[in-house]
Amino acid sequence: MTRPNQPPLKPPFDDPGNRPPSQRFEDVVARLFSACGFAVKREVPFPSGQARYRTDLVVQVRGVSSAIEIKAPRSRTPNLKDLERAAIMVANAREQLNADHAVLIISLRRETIEAHEAIFKDITLLCLDDLFSAALEHDLAILNELVDITRELNSGLADFDRRTDISPAPPPLRIDALRTKPAPRHASPPPPETQGHRLAEELLEITPGRSTKPQKLSSGRAAAVSWRLYEIIAEECFQYLFGTDLTNWQRQDHVGGKDKRFDALAKVSGDDVFSRSLIEDFRTRYVLFEFKNYGVKLKPNVLHVTEKYLFPTAMRSTAIILSPLGFHPDSREAARGAMRDAGKLILDVTSDDLATMLRAKDEGNAAGARFEPLLDAFLLDLGR
Numbered sequence: 001m002t003r004p005n006q007p008p009l010k011p012p013f014d015d016p017g018n019r020p021p022s023q024r025f026e027d028v029v030a031r032l033f034s035a036c037g038f039a040v041k042r043e044v045p046f047p048s049g050q051a052r053y054r055t056d057l058v059v060q061v062r063g064v065s066s067a068i069e070i071k072a073p074r075s076r077t078p079n080l081k082d083l084e085r086a087a088i089m090v091a092n093a094r095e096q097l098n099a100d101h102a103v104l105i106i107s108l109r110r111e112t113i114e115a116h117e118a119i120f121k122d123i124t125l126l127c128l129d130d131l132f133s134a135a136l137e138h139d140l141a142i143l144n145e146l147v148d149i150t151r152e153l154n155s156g157l158a159d160f161d162r163r164t165d166i167s168p169a170p171p172p173l174r175i176d177a178l179r180t181k182p183a184p185r186h187a188s189p190p191p192p193e194t195q196g197h198r199l200a201e202e203l204l205e206i207t208p209g210r211s212t213k214p215q216k217l218s219s220g221r222a223a224a225v226s227w228r229l230y231e232i233i234a235e236e237c238f239q240y241l242f243g244t245d246l247t248n249w250q251r252q253d254h255v256g257g258k259d260k261r262f263d264a265l266a267k268v269s270g271d272d273v274f275s276r277s278l279i280e281d282f283r284t285r286y287v288l289f290e291f292k293n294y295g296v297k298l299k300p301n302v303l304h305v306t307e308k309y310l311f312p313t314a315m316r317s318t319a320i321i322l323s324p325l326g327f328h329p330d331s332r333e334a335a336r337g338a339m340r341d342a343g344k345l346i347l348d349v350t351s352d353d354l355a356t357m358l359r360a361k362d363e364g365n366a367a368g369a370r371f372e373p374l375l376d377a378f379l380l381d382l383g384r
Contacts, residue, residue: 086364
């Protein structure tokens with residue numbers, strides 16, 4: 001699910017061939033349902049009152065409709081909390097859109113999540129096994145695309161030579177189950193998660209700049225000067241966003257002297273592609289965060305200060321800098337220089353970027369999948 005009229009995270013992927021595998025996975029699933037004889041609608045918004053949400057697909061055949069959410073986790077082991085959020089969201093989509101079925105499609109083999117299927121009660125769970133079975137029966141070209149996308153997802157986890165097993169797990173759950181109406185339901189689903197939306201609203205309400213006058217937010221949070229309020233809320237945002245992928249948070253400590261202080265530091269603990277890239281490719285176990293509530297784009301001097309806090313030999317070579325307006329073009333060049341010359345990774349995240357990620361988190365989307373395009377764009381833009 002995505003929020004209507006929400007601008008995409010930079011960079012945009014105008015060429016379908018350059019889109020992330022998770023987005024192409026959604027495209028292929030939509031085509032598979034069409035090949036199976038279903039009428040398919042994409043990005044269907046909830047009715048008024050809940051219009052902040054959309055469901056990925058609504059499919060219909062012979063008067064039976066299904067609301068569908070599609071997730072492509074970028075880890076070997078699924079984040080159960082994210083999957084639970086996604087299950088609650090698609091159950092609400094069924095209620096809001098008056099659909100017969102609520103379907104969650106996951107790009108994992110059923111064997112990886114079968115021990116946790118209790119969290120998917122009252123919804124239909126379709127896994128790779130089921131998609132392979134349907135594609136094998138209806139469209140071999142789609143089957144080949146599913147295999148290619150699965151291989152690409154695996155390659156991000158260093159499984160470059162891993163053979164993609166297309167044999168269905170016995171017995172495969174047939175998509176044909178969505179052609180008939182289900183048994184009556186007796187309970188309404190719990191409401192969708194809203195913590196990310198609340199944090200996003202607070203973050204965007206803060207006035208940029210270093211005013212000394214306390215600011216009171218409409219949420220009722222205790223008033224504070226805007227720059228301090230920005231630091232407090234930003235840390236809460238990242239803790240919610242990354243969950244167990246970043247742990248052991250430390251806030252505002254001194255590094256190598258009382259005049260040198262970072263805003264927050266966290267340990268990389270996840271097994272998703274983004275976490276593994278930080279650990280294996282950038283030799284970092286700790287990520288440093290800086291929260292700069294400036295009313296202008298960040299100049300290179302801000303990055304030079306942050307760079308002093310990074311020590312690749314101590315496995316702390318990565319920083320994420322959050323600000324309302326992002327980096328000045330000269331600062332982007334400074335970040336590229338830090339990467340080329342010292343192997344220090346400094347990522348630029350704006351308040352709008354973070355707000356988009358927080359809303360997506362409420363819908364069961366992992367933070368790492370959102371940071372991958374930012375990392376890819378930075379590395380692809382790196383020159384001499």
